[in-house]
Amino acid sequence: MSDKIVIVNKNGEEEEVELVTYLNTRDNMNQYIVYTKNEKQPNGDIVIYISKLIDEDGQKKIIEINDEEEWKSVQSLLKEIANA
Amino acid sequence: MYNNFDYQNCIEKIKSALYDIYEHQEIIIGEEEDENKKGEQVEKYIKVKDLAVKLLEDINNLYSVDNVDNVTNNEIEPTIVQESKQDELLKNSEISNDTNVEDDKEEEKEENVDLDDLPKFYLDNRNGEKPNFAYVPNSIFTKLKDNAILDLFNNKFYKQDDDKKRGIIVREDQFMKLSLSRDRQEGVLKEAKEFRILEAKKSRKRLQEID
Numbered sequence: 001m002s003d004k005i006v007i008v009n010k011n012g013e014e015e016e017v018e019l020v021t022y023l024n025t026r027d028n029m030n031q032y033i034v035y036t037k038n039e040k041q042p043n044g045d046i047v048i049y050i051s052k053l054i055d056e057d058g059q060k061k062i063i064e065i066n067d068e069e070e071w072k073s074v075q076s077l078l079k080e081i082a083n084a
Numbered sequence: 085m086y087n088n089f090d091y092q093n094c095i096e097k098i099k100s101a102l103y104d105i106y107e108h109q110e111i112i113i114g115e116e117e118d119e120n121k122k123g124e125q126v127e128k129y130i131k132v133k134d135l136a137v138k139l140l141e142d143i144n145n146l147y148s149v150d151n152v153d154n155v156t157n158n159e160i161e162p163t164i165v166q167e168s169k170q171d172e173l174l175k176n177s178e179i180s181n182d183t184n185v186e187d188d189k190e191e192e193k194e195e196n197v198d199l200d201d202l203p204k205f206y207l208d209n210r211n212g213e214k215p216n217f218a219y220v221p222n223s224i225f226t227k228l229k230d231n232a233i234l235d236l237f238n239n240k241f242y243k244q245d246d247d248k249k250r251g252i253i254v255r256e257d258q259f260m261k262l263s264l265s266r267d268r269q270e271g272v273l274k275e276a277k278e279f280r281i282l283e284a285k286k287s288r289k290r291l292q293e294i295d
Contacts (some may be wrong), residue, residue: 005239010246019239020259021266033241034262046259049251054244064247071250081265082258 005035007062020048023077031055032074033062050074091147095140102136117282137264141257 005019023032031053039047051062052070065071109129116122254262 003239005241007241007243009243014240019266021262036259041253044256045253046256047251047253048259048262049249051241051243051249053241059242060240061242061244063244065250066247075252078252078254078262082254082261 005033007035017049021081022053023050023074023081025073025077030070032065032077034078050078089147091143095143098140098143106133114282133264137257137261140260144257 003019004016007015007017009015017035017037020034020036023034024030032050033053034048034050036046036048041047050065052065054061054063065074106129109125109132113122113125113129116125
């Protein structure tokens with residue numbers, strides 16, 4: 001069910017992580033990827049990471065979400081799915 | 085009583101059975117030639133998946149009497165995990181080596197199918213040379229467009245900044261729901277690919293008959 005993706009940083013270093021899902025805002029203007037490095041808490045909870053996806057010249061690029069309002073909006077999208 | 089009964093093992097067995105069903109359903113959907121019936125089957129499939137998620141969550145809630153963790157009222161705990169603090173918070177974990185990347189290069193040769201009355205969904209701009217696209221019926225095109233499905237075959241994402249990753253801690257059942265939401269989207273994409281392959285085979289057969 002899961003797939004590996006590779007995140008390449010600005011130094012060209014690659015990190016393999018596991019894609020969990022995608023998020024789209026309702027207006028389809030913003031898209032995010034949700035991924036995990038399978039890091040688990042002692043109680044079994046799992047850490048997931050969310051980055052914003054930018055499509056430039058057909059290449060998939062990501063940036064971190066620094067805007068707090070946007071971060072809240074992304075959490076809201078996650079809750080819709082995870083608490084359904 | 086709660087201490088002795090291995091409900092987690094039961095959950096794993098249910099999950100295993102469900103995955104068999106999901107896999108079989110995807111074959112059924114792929115083989116269905118009638119567009120309307122295909123769409124109906126996809127709808128039923130999604131409904132079953134949603135019910136399955138609910139079932140597993142309810143079972144977890146039934147037994148997790150001692151699960152007094154940092155997640156309350158069924159809400160995601162907005163705990164921000166900065167990359168530098170991972171070692172303090174987390175156990176060592178192993179990334180699964182279970183990968184299964186489909187090679188669809190053979191199917192790309194079957195792109196030359198004249199299906200002008202069907203919309204094209206561009207999967208990606210493969211290697212910058214020519215677009216990789218699928219002919220899909222309108223019902224699937226709408227689903228793909230609405231969900232803005234990403235190409236799953238080019239799996240590199242290029243980080244454009246030096247900012248630290250932002251993370252959230254979620255419960256296992258919440259994680260599963262998130263994973264299934266992606267699986268649902270992928271089911272549609274896979275369906276589109278299978279449709280394309282079938283149409284290409286039909287077209288090749290028609291050409292052979294003409295010859």
